Amino acid sequence: GQSLEQPSEVTAVEGAIVQINCTYQTSGFYGLSWYQQHDGGAPTFLSYNGLDGLEETGRFSSFLSRSDSYGYLLLQELQMKDSASYFCAVRSYGGATNKLIFGTGTLLAVQP
Amino acid sequence: ETGVTQTPRHLVMGMTNKKSLKCEQHLGHNAMYWYKQSAKKPLELMFVYSLEERVENNSVPSRFSPECPNSSHLFLHLHTLQPEDSALYLCASSHRDAGELFFGEGSRLTVL
Numbered sequence: 001g002q003s004l005e006q007p008s009e010v011t012a013v014e015g016a017i018v019q020i021n022c023t024y025q026t027s028g029f030y031g032l033s034w035y036q037q038h039d040g041g042a043p044t045f046l047s048y049n050g051l052d053g054l055e056e057t058g059r060f061s062s063f064l065s066r067s068d069s070y071g072y073l074l075l076q077e078l079q080m081k082d083s084a085s086y087f088c089a090v091r092s093y094g095g096a097t098n099k100l101i102f103g104t105g106t107l108l109a110v111q112p
Numbered sequence: 113e114t115g116v117t118q119t120p121r122h123l124v125m126g127m128t129n130k131k132s133l134k135c136e137q138h139l140g141h142n143a144m145y146w147y148k149q150s151a152k153k154p155l156e157l158m159f160v161y162s163l164e165e166r167v168e169n170n171s172v173p174s175r176f177s178p179e180c181p182n183s184s185h186l187f188l189h190l191h192t193l194q195p196e197d198s199a200l201y202l203c204a205s206s207h208r209d210a211g212e213l214f215f216g217e218g219s220r221l222t223v224l
Binding site: 031035041043044048050091 | 116145147152153154155157160168202211212213214215216217218
């Protein structure tokens, strides 16, 4: 089967740095994605790691270690608007197309 | 404007009703997806259509019936649902082998 684990909640203050970890078990692994979802909104894509290492996009960075089946999302210079749920998702290939399997999400609360 | 539009945004139905959810994408993608999002649970992949052919059906009960008449439109037909089917139903689209999904804002379904 396939499964992903991430913390259910994280709290941090404005301006701080927070790391959200994700461990996974899957077959046919192609890469790890991160999505952000504000309350009542659509999940939106943040980053994708197909290879080991760090990917940086502005204040957000994502890391993948395929040998450890582990990745994380790093958010720097936290802002109030970063309060949202963050989902890791494994991209796997089965059948005729790729598909994303999501974790349960981490609710990030940024406090003043 | 996410490029993926879902209607209706909210739907209340009885267990004996028949209704449909609609999804439309204007991004030129050739894969479309239905996900179910319930509280405290991961986004659950329901169906995947690639090039208008259903390529994934994750053991979804037959009371959910998808339809993909062309690459821009996706429907989810609902009949004789149960209260536990109440959830947010998210549509997404992507290029067939891409790691990034574009989500609609979802249809919030309540089954009485």
